[in-house]
Amino acid sequence: MESAASFKEKVYTGSVISLAISSFVVNLGFGLTLPYFPLFAMELGAEIWHVGFLVTAFIVGRVLFNDRAGKLSDTYGRKLIINLGALGYAIISIVMFFVEHWLHMLVLDFFWGMASAFVWSPSEACLVDQISPKKRGEALSMFFTFTNAGWVAGPAIGGLAQHYAFNTLNMSLADSFRFPFYIVFALSLLSLVIVRLCVAETRGKGIKQQISDIPLKIDKPGEEKATKLPRRLRRNLYVFFFAAFANGFSWAFLEPLLPIYLTDKYQIIPLEIGIIFSTAGLVGILANFPAGKMSDKIGRKPLITVGMICSRTATVLIPAFSQTTANVTGVMGVRSVGFNVSQPALRALQADQVPHARRGQIFGRIEMFFDLGMISGSLIGPWSYDQFRSVQLFTLFGHVIFGEYIPFAIPAIMGIVALVCILLFVITKKESDEP
Numbered sequence: 001m002e003s004a005a006s007f008k009e010k011v012y013t014g015s016v017i018s019l020a021i022s023s024f025v026v027n028l029g030f031g032l033t034l035p036y037f038p039l040f041a042m043e044l045g046a047e048i049w050h051v052g053f054l055v056t057a058f059i060v061g062r063v064l065f066n067d068r069a070g071k072l073s074d075t076y077g078r079k080l081i082i083n084l085g086a087l088g089y090a091i092i093s094i095v096m097f098f099v100e101h102w103l104h105m106l107v108l109d110f111f112w113g114m115a116s117a118f119v120w121s122p123s124e125a126c127l128v129d130q131i132s133p134k135k136r137g138e139a140l141s142m143f144f145t146f147t148n149a150g151w152v153a154g155p156a157i158g159g160l161a162q163h164y165a166f167n168t169l170n171m172s173l174a175d176s177f178r179f180p181f182y183i184v185f186a187l188s189l190l191s192l193v194i195v196r197l198c199v200a201e202t203r204g205k206g207i208k209q210q211i212s213d214i215p216l217k218i219d220k221p222g223e224e225k226a227t228k229l230p231r232r233l234r235r236n237l238y239v240f241f242f243a244a245f246a247n248g249f250s251w252a253f254l255e256p257l258l259p260i261y262l263t264d265k266y267q268i269i270p271l272e273i274g275i276i277f278s279t280a281g282l283v284g285i286l287a288n289f290p291a292g293k294m295s296d297k298i299g300r301k302p303l304i305t306v307g308m309i310c311s312r313t314a315t316v317l318i319p320a321f322s323q324t325t326a327n328v329t330g331v332m333g334v335r336s337v338g339f340n341v342s343q344p345a346l347r348a349l350q351a352d353q354v355p356h357a358r359r360g361q362i363f364g365r366i367e368m369f370f371d372l373g374m375i376s377g378s379l380i381g382p383w384s385y386d387q388f389r390s391v392q393l394f395t396l397f398g399h400v401i402f403g404e405y406i407p408f409a410i411p412a413i414m415g416i417v418a419l420v421c422i423l424l425f426v427i428t429k430k431e432s433d434e435p
Contacts, residue, residue: 016143019127025187026089029150029154031158059375093185095108152278255378304342308338
């Protein structure tokens with residue numbers, strides 16, 4: 001039997017790897033529908049402007065249940081809540097196959113967001129529960145590498161599945177859009193089985209049966225209720241909430257804005273835009289793991305600083321490097337690398353601060369602020385471009401600089417402000433301290 005010290009110094013345990021695989025499977029399933037979800041909605045009667053409501057419904061479901069799902073995982077166990085989320089994914093994917101109107105999709109999107117809240121934050125909390133503070137950066141970077149890989153691979157597989165259903169199986173267009181939901185159903189059940197059989201329980205009653213194998217800190221009865229966050233930690237959390245909002249804002253700000261800008265300004269076609277996003281995403285994934293591991297050795301803040309400065313600077317420079325597909329792919333690649341360098345270190349820094357008894361709830365609250373940032377960014381991004389794109393700002397070396405730079409500067413400035421707040425106000429513990 002392994003001691004507590006030897007177990008918690010390990011990263012690649014069966015339980016941790018199973019969590020990462022489960023995250024990959026869930027995100028792969030969700031990403032399957034991304035390439036054609038708006039087209040499916042319009043096939044069911046939605047107009048173009050209705051598509052935004054479908055995205056918002058999903059995010060609202062997450063916002064309302066992130067905190068609740070995390071708190072439930074603190075009380076009743078991580079595995080139970082994760083499996084409820086995976087089961088919700090499976091049920092929704094089957095029901096989605098039978099929808100006949102886009103308003104039905106709107107309701108299901110809300111519950112899909114709710115199910116995702118039950119999966120993501122408790123999964124991250126469960127992983128952090130099992131890892132020593134000295135190895136959290138490495139573990140979280142591995143976890144998010146799998147997560148991001150699911151996001152990147154999902155759209156390609158979903159597009160191929162829909163194409164196969166329409167062209168080979170001779171399904172109607174609407175039914176071909178429904179076909180990949182069978183795959184989502186199978187992947188959701190696979191994730192549920194992986195978590196149920198392979199992931200160690202770290203909270204709730206289930207931990208009692210596994211304590212001899214997984215020597216983790218166990219709270220005494222009533223300790224969760226008595227856990228009061230110290231003033232230092234409360235201040236740190238306010239900074240983390242703002243940083244999460246800024247990251248969500250930046251991500252959702254640019255996702256709808258960039259295709260609009262590239263099409264409007266340079267007539268870059270949708271296929272090229274898809275290649276730009278996919279290539280940048282793949283490059284970013286490659287930076288994720290080594291950055292997280294490095295943050296365990298040299299500290300969290302240096303990696304957060306380098307990554308956030310690179311990603312925000314690249315965001316501002318997008319208009320200057322958008323004349324060709326190669327140029328914009330390059331600057332988007334730098335932006336993606338910066339983001340993936342900073343995020344594992346930021347997540348590990350957050351995990352270092354949060355007590356075990358409140359980890360699920362606080363992680364859920366951080367995700368809630370990220371989602372609120374996404375809602376704000378998705379609304380403000382296209383609006384700001386429409387407002388400022390024709391405004392003449394100044395002349396530089398004989399060239400007129402238009403206001404198209406302003407929308408790209410907004411998320412960059414917000415990100416730099418978040419970085420300054422992290423550097424000035426977040427007081428880190430010693431790495432040997434366990435919350």
